[in-house]
Each structure stands twice: as structure tokens, then as C-alpha cells.
Amino acid sequence: xxxxxxxxxxxxxxxxxxxxxxxxxxxxxxxxxxxxxxxxxxxxxxxxxxxxxxxxxxxxxxxxxxxxxxxxxxxxxxxxxxxxxxxxxxxxxxxxxxxxxxxxxxxxxxxxxxxxxxxxxxxxxxxxxxxxxxxxxxxxxxxxxxxxxxxxxxxxxxxxxxxxxxxxxxxxxxxxxxxxxxxxxxxxxxxxxxxxxxxxxxxxxxxxxxxxxxxxxxxxxxxxxxxxxxxxxxxxxxxxxxxxxxxxxxxxxxxxxxxxxxxxxxxxxxxxxxxxxxxxxxxxxxxxx
Numbered sequence: 001x002x003x004x005x006x007x008x009x010x011x012x013x014x015x016x017x018x019x020x021x022x023x024x025x026x027x028x029x030x031x032x033x034x035x036x037x038x039x040x041x042x043x044x045x046x047x048x049x050x051x052x053x054x055x056x057x058x059x060x061x062x063x064x065x066x067x068x069x070x071x072x073x074x075x076x077x078x079x080x081x082x083x084x085x086x087x088x089x090x091x092x093x094x095x096x097x098x099x100x101x102x103x104x105x106x107x108x109x110x111x112x113x114x115x116x117x118x119x120x121x122x123x124x125x126x127x128x129x130x131x132x133x134x135x136x137x138x139x140x141x142x143x144x145x146x147x148x149x150x151x152x153x154x155x156x157x158x159x160x161x162x163x164x165x166x167x168x169x170x171x172x173x174x175x176x177x178x179x180x181x182x183x184x185x186x187x188x189x190x191x192x193x194x195x196x197x198x199x200x201x202x203x204x205x206x207x208x209x210x211x212x213x214x215x216x217x218x219x220x221x222x223x224x225x226x227x228x229x230x231x232x233x234x235x236x237x238x239x240x241x242x243x244x245x246x247x248x249x250x251x252x253x254x255x256x257x258x259x260x261x262x263x264x265x266x267x268x269x270x271x272x273x274x275x276x277x278x279x280x281x282x283x284x285x286x287x288x289x
Contacts, residue, residue, distance in 0.1 A: 004247075004269065006283045010041055013246075013282060017225045019051035019216055021238065022079075023203075024058075024065070026229035026251025027287045029072050035250060037288035039073045044289045052079040053212050055226075057202040057233060059112065059140030059168035059184065061119060062087040081215045085202030086119060086140060088211050089168040092201070093123055100199055104164065105135025111151060112140040131158040137165040139184050142174070148182065155191055164197040170205065171233060173252050180252055203230070204237025213241075227287065229253065231276035239278070247280035248287050 007013055025031060028038045046052055058065050062082045070076065096102045108125045110117055117127050119140060128134050137158045142151060158165065167188035174183035185200070192198040202208050216224065224243045228234020229251025238245040249257050256268055273279050 004273070004280055004283055006285075007246075008285075009288050010045060010284070011289050013225075014045060014048060014050065016223065017050065017244070018223045019053070019225075020045060021053050021055045021212055021224060021226045021243065022287075023226075023228035023230070023234050023248075023251075024054055024056045024069065027227060027248050028054075028069070028074060034072050034074065035286055037286065039078075041287055041289040042074060042078045046078050046080075051216065052081075053215055054079050054082040055203065055208065055212055056082070056084045057169045057171045057185075058084040059086045059089075059119070060084060060116075061090055064118070083208060083212055083215070085168045085170070085208055088208050089138070089166060089201045090119065090123065092207075093125065101166075107133060107135040109134035109137045109154075109158065109163070110140060111137065111142070111154065113143045131161045131163060134158070134161070134163055137163050139165055139167045139169075139188055141169055142184055142187075148187075151187060152190075155187065155196075159191060159194055159196050164199070165191055166199045166201065168201050170200045170202040171230065173230075180255075203228075203233040204240060206241070209237065209241040225282075227284075231272060231278035231280075235278040235280045236276065244282075245280045246282040246284055248284050250286040 028034060028042065056065060062084050065084050066076060066082050092098055092101050106125050107128050108120065109128055109131055110120060112119060120127055131154065165188060167184055169183065170185035171183040172185040173180045188198050188200065225246055226234060226238030226243045227246045227248060229248045231247060235245045235247055253272065256272065257265065260268055269283065
């Protein structure tokens with residue numbers, strides 16, 4: 001259905017779908033506060049009887065993200081499940097059934113926001129401080145206080161040591177109070193282009209959608225809609241997984257559409273879709289009912 005139909009609110013299309021896979025950053029909230037109407041829209045979709053899975057490229061575990069959503073006004077009862085790339089990665093490292101992860105050693109260099117090592121809790125991994133002592137790197141998250149050059153310096157040493165890298169947040173762009181900035185996905189791509197071995201977990205890669213598909217198993221793959229603000233991750237990933245998609249303009253691409261209307265708006269939308277090779281079924285100005 002490559003029609004890219006603009007809709008004013010989810011009320012216009014909700015009845016077409018049994019379930020929703022909804023991004024959080026850039027759709028429900030900006031990290032500091034919910035977007036106008038988002039709390040009410042999520043609650044309304046749930047009240048209408050639809051199954052909701054929040055699907056996020058957060059490098060942190062699901063419980064951490066659930067706590068943040070609750071603080072921002074999204075209570076646990078407003079959705080059914082929460083899947084993060086960090087949670088999927090944690091389970092993969094705990095189980096070690098995937099041949100990719102079974103070959104990794106136990107000494108992990110974790111790069112995450114504020115040095116929070118909570119991700120490693122209950123894993124049989126040793127946290128180390130330098131690439132020279134590590135078996136692999138886990139690149140989970142960076143924030144607005146992170147100095148990109150310092151992370152690049154650490155990754156350069158890891159590359160020289162031949163360390164494989166797991167990226168649990170493939171987002172190439174992140175939202176900061178000052179605007180957008182390169183995300184962990186962009187750093188991991190540079191590592192890969194320089195010859196490093198990288199395993200990406202999260203949208204648009206298959207593993208996170210396989211996890212969601214298991215959660216949605218009671219209703220199969222029928223009539224599911226992926227909603228997100230990233231053409232490259234949410235829209236391309238959702239379409240690759242076989243779902244319909246809705247593109248929200250108010251997130252990372254908000255500045256591209258500010259003040260636009262009519263033909264200028266259409267040209268900008270078409271240009272961005274072509275650049276990212278991602279074509280949504282629906283277009284929403286914001287996540288609202």
C-alpha cells in the first residue's frame with residue numbers, strides 16, 4: 001500500500017489493525033516530557049482493545065525503560081509489552097545459543113550513559129575498563145554529555161585490538177536538548193567501515209522483530225502497524241518485517257517539516273523517503289488520537 005496517506009490522528013486508521021508496534025523516543029516522548037496528546041492516544045488505543053508493544057532501540061533493558069515511561073506519564077497498563085534492543089541483547093548474551101554470541105569471551109568493555117553497568121547484572125560477564133583487557137565491546141548508549149571524540153578514541157583502540165562489537169542501539173541520530181546529533185548506530189557503522197566486526201541488535205535488523213513476533217503470536221502477523229519517527233529504522237525495519245507502517249513527523253525529522261505545507265511539504269517528504277529508501281503507508285504529524 002505505497003500511498004503515504006496523511007492522516008490527522010490514529011482514530012482514522014486504528015480499526016484497520018489488531019496490534020501496534022510503537023516506537024518511544026520521538027513518538028511518545030522526547031526523553032524529557034511526553035509529546036502533546038501522546039499519553040491519551042496510547043491509553044485510547046489500549047482501551048479500544050488493540051494489543052500494543054512498545055519497541056525501542058534503547059540499549060538499556062526493558063525494566064529501565066518501563067520505569068522511565070511511567071515517570072513520563074505512560075503507566076504499564078497503557079501497553080502490553082515493552083521490547084528494547086538492550087533486552088534482546090541481554091537475553092542473547094545470557095543464553096549464548098546464537099553462534100555469533102557463543103564465540104564471544106566473558107570480558108566486556110561496556111560503553112553506556114553515565115557509565116551505568118546495570119546492563120551486566122546477572123550475566124556471567126566481567127566488566128573491564130580498557131580495550132586491552134576486553135574480549136568484546138558492547139556499545140549501548142551515549143547522551144548529550146558524552147564527548148564523541150572520547151568514545152571514538154576508545155573504539156579506535158578496540159579496532160586495533162581486533163575486538164568484535166555489539167551495538168544495542170542502531171539509531172544513527174539521537175535527539176538532544178540542542179537538536180539532533182550522531183547516535184551509537186553511526187559510531188558502530190564507522191567501526192564496521194574501518195574493518196571491525198559489528199553485530200547490530202535493534203531496528204531495522206530482524207532479531208528484534210523476531211522477538212516481537214513471538215509476543216504477538218496469539219494473533220499471528222495479521223494487521224499489525226509499526227509507528228515510528230525514523231524512516232531508516234522504524235519504517236524500513238517494519239516494512240522488511242512484513243508490517244504496515246506509519247511515519248510520525250514530529251521526531252528526528254521535525255526540523256525538516258517546520259513551517260512547510262502544500263507542495264513544499266510533499267517535495268520534502270518524497271525527498272526524504274527516496275534518500276532513506278523507506279516508504280510508509282501512513283503519515284502522521286504527531287502521535288495523537
